Amino acid sequence: MNSTENTDASKNGTVSPPFLKLADRFADAVAATSFPQTVLRWRNQRWAEAVGLGALTPEDWIRHFGRFEPLPGNLPQPLAMRYHGHQFGTYNPDLGDGRGFLFAQLRDTSGRLLDLGTKGSGQTPWSRRGDGRLTLKGGVREILAASYLEALGVNTSKAFSLIETGEALERGDEPSPTRSSVLVRLSHSHIRxxxxxxxxxxxxxxxxxxxxxxxxxxxxxxxxxxxxxxxxxxxxxxxxxxxxxxxxxxxxxxxxxxxxxxxxxxxxxxxxxxxxxxxxxxxxxxxxxxxxxxxxxxxxxxxxxxxxxxxxxxxxxxxxxxxxxxxxxxxxxxxxxxxxxxxxHTHALLGLAPRGDADADIGFLQLFYGWMTDTGASWPQTFFDWLGGEASAARAAASPQAALYAASEFRPVREALYARVPVRPERLTLPYFQRAAPVSLLIEEVEALWAPIAEADDWSALKVKTDHVEEARLALAL
Structure with a gap:
């Protein structure tokens, strides 16, 4: 272990993870699976720095998040958490972390407690008949969803690490055998x-x-x-x-x-x-x-x-x-x-200030979303085109769906957009808003990103997409 790791981990990390107080009643100590390979595919450097792990070497990263050697001063052994739940309305008392565990608890730079939890780290007492694994595609999908939600200002867990693990998994809902991975997610709490x-x-x-x-x-x-x-x-x-x-x-x-x-x-x-x-x-x-x-x-x-x-x-x-x-x-x-x-949040994504009158604001949402439902307008394109309301009129006129905005049905929506005050309209000068279309994550796009990985181990398209998502996060600044 290098000295930088010790310094960073102690600065923001918790010396005594508080969940240990509950562990005997709410978790089972488990061991991570020994995987045949550990190839790092994703490292969330921004959040690693926020929890004091930004200086980890690639070797140390894999040691902790691929082989799950404990972080210094943290949980001595992973803990598979126990819980129940209603699944599609039916109560199930036979639940728990079946392919994951709580690996560590840390604090970010503001002192907020955060959990590092896994997905695909192997079987636990709660695995039932499952293999405790995660497909590589499933890990990629979580990186995309969590990153995009964060960019859109949605409260979400973060994909912290993804390591390919070298096993061939059989799954009924995707072509098999398929590649395996272990994901680490960062969340404010795993209490359900x-x-x-x-x-x-x-x-x-x-x-x-x-x-x-x-x-x-x-x-x-x-x-x-x-x-x-x-x-x-x-x-x-x-x-x-x-x-x-x-x-x-x-x-x-x-x-x-x-x-x-x-x-x-x-x-x-x-x-x-x-x-x-x-x-x-x-x-x-x-x-x-x-x-x-x-x-x-x-x-x-x-x-x-x-x-x-x-x-x-x-x-x-x-x-x-x-x-x-x-x-x-x-x-x-x-x-x-x-x-x-x-x-x-609707107003925030449109770069507009609410009127502050609940009836007027709800009326605007009914008008806006009603128009989108009736016309079939692209959800991501519409929000992108009208950030700042009237400040984006010229941009919207050049949009791929400009014809929808020129139709008479849009007139009351336009008037409502123009009646609201723009919030930080200077964002429109950023390169992200000079594009013709926003970043989006429709299912066809996700499948297109996965295809080169599956067929040729080509990760370049995913890198382009995640860079575009990060550009959107910085531009929206929600």
Whole structure:
């Protein structure tokens, strides 16, 4: 271990990871699989620097994130977390980290606690009949989704590392055998709604109380209260607000998560556990991303309702320590948090200031999204064309879909855009906005990025795309 690694890891890292206080009740110590090869394919240098790991050599990076040797002063052994969850509405008590584990806890430059968790790191006691692996394509897809969501200002986990592991995997939903990988993701928390549900299932009041104390102390200290009966609703209210904000951002970004099970919602309202996600090509409330979601339970337009339902299941679990009326009251801010987030993030992505009148702002959203649904306008192109409203009139007139903007149906939308004040219109001078089209991640583009990797081990197209995503992140500055 080099001296730089020791210095950086101790500067931002936690000497005693706080999750160790819960480990005996909420996790199983596991060992990572020994992979036949470890080839580094992705390193998130920006976030590595934020958590004090930016100076790791390539060899040390692979040692920690391919062979999972412990970081100095951190978890001595990986921990596979235990939880339950509702999966497509059906309760499943046989869940847990089946192909991942908590590897380390660190603090960023602002002191915020962050988890390094894995995906594809091998079998655990919760693997059931799974092999505990991740396809390389699945890892690439998560890099793309997480990076793009971050660029669009959506609260999300970050793809931190991707290492190809040299195994041939059999999968029923893609050509097999296929290449394998192990992903490390950086997240503010890996505590799930299903972590609370597991305590309720076993009627384990003591474990639930410890979990609540940990969550409040590390993530929502403003919810601290000596009385557990008041602290639990206070925690639930903050989780409801965080979840509402996240889903409001999803809806403005045109993101379809696809697997909104309660074990895929986390404490701090971050997007994680990416399944067969999609970004909308055009506005369609009935768009369903997952091929196995035959009933459209998690379709795009239903995501706000599903978030509310998941929170209700969380509240039911918390009945173990709090009163029903108090928990019901704690859920009430969800709807307002979602609505305010949807309004604010739509305006942010358009580079406009909301009017501040809820009725007027909601009316604008109905007009804007209604026009997009009726016309089939490109979701990413429309937001790109109209950043800053009237300040982008000339750009929009040169857009690939300028004919849509010239039609009479667009006139009231144009008037509404012009009636709003631009926010930082100087962004329009940046090179990103001199392009004819924005960066986007439609399914056809994702497949086109994967093809050269699969066929010729050519990663150049992926590099071009991720560079374009980073250009968008810096230009939007959300």
């Amino acid at each position: 709604f299903g972590t609370f549900q597991r305590c309720a299932w076993f009627e384990d009041r003591e474990s639930m109380a410890e979990l609540v104390h940990y969550c409040v102390a590390e993530f929502f200290p403003e919810a601290t209260d000596a009385e557990m009966g008041r602290q639990v609703p206070a925690l639930l209210e903050r989780m409801a607000v965080s979840t509402g904000k996240m889903i409001g951002q999803w809806m403005a970004a045109g993101f379809v998560h696809s697997v909104m099970n309660t074990d895929n919602f986390n404490l701090t309202g971050e997007t994680f556990d990416f399944g067969p996600w999609r970004f909308l090509p055009a506005s369609d409330p009935n768009f369903t991303a997952a091929y196995f979601d035959s009933q459209g339970l998690y379709r795009f337009g239903r995501q706000p309702v599903q978030g509310d339902w998941a929170l209700q299941q969380l509240a039911s679990a918390m009945l173990l320590l709090a009163e029903a009326d108090d928990l019901a009251k704690a859920l009430q801010p969800y709807e307002a948090a979602y609505r305010e987030s949807f309004i604010a």
